[in-house]
Amino acid sequence: MTAPPAAQRTSMSPSFTRRFSSTPLGARLARRTTLTALNAWGIPYGSDVSERAAVVVAELAANAVTHGRVPGRDFELRLSLPTGSLRIEVTDTRGDGRPPGPGAVRAAGPLDESGRGMALVEALADRWEVRKRTPPGKTVLVEIDVPGWLGLMRRLAVARPPKRRR
Template sequence: MKQQAITPESHPPATEFSLRLSSTRRGARLARTLAVQQLTEWCGLPHDSDPARTVALVTAELASNAITHGHLPGRDFRLTLRLLPHALHIEVTDTRPDRLLPSPPPTPTDATSGRGLLLIDAYANRWGCTVRDAYTKTVWAEVTLLETAPAP
């Protein structure tokens, strides 16, 4: 199969999107939905394309980790998306800088959770964690925007 780069439309109105969302399951679902919607608007991709599905999965895992491990009562998390030439940069900023993320931990095969970082590691080109101040932590990932084109 031939790899085809997906580029944004000629003059997108903006290449950055940022929004605060509630640190709830509903906020995490909304983050996933908004990330896919923004990607499709910027790049003209269908919602069911491989890049859109990957963005949905990575965003869902980052947001889920933020509400599960990075939540303080009454504090929101922030979703930030940046369109790069051949990738989407996804950031989720939470309120627990004291809980840095390690490398993906080994998870027992019968565990019902604990695979989020493994999924991010598998689907993102690169990812990491940044602490910019004493109040927040940002976990980020970059997803390549390559669509597999059908063979001629």
């Protein structure tokens, strides 16, 4: 897996950012909110991209709640559609406990009770990386390629005409 390229944005590229409580409910809401946002952007429920994104967000949000939790601090989910892909970023405020990077994820044993989340992320992502955050924390950035991205952007532009300047 290669590192994600720098974001290439167009003026019509949608994005979404929201903070969620570092609780199991917050993790579940992040997953459901992702599916709703993607559907609104023309990536329908049940599509390959939507299903992959749901699992990735569920795993990253669960990790943020379980391993990246700092009492009283939320985790953040950011979704965007830079050129050709869906970008998912989950940020927590704990600087230690960084997950292994791409290619370094160890497979969980058949009797292990945990340790499969990042292996799922690695399997479902087209590109991903872990970034250090200042102030303390980390961001896991995942990209999933979106077939027909240009057509999707055109449909979004037609559905949402540009705002008129006064």
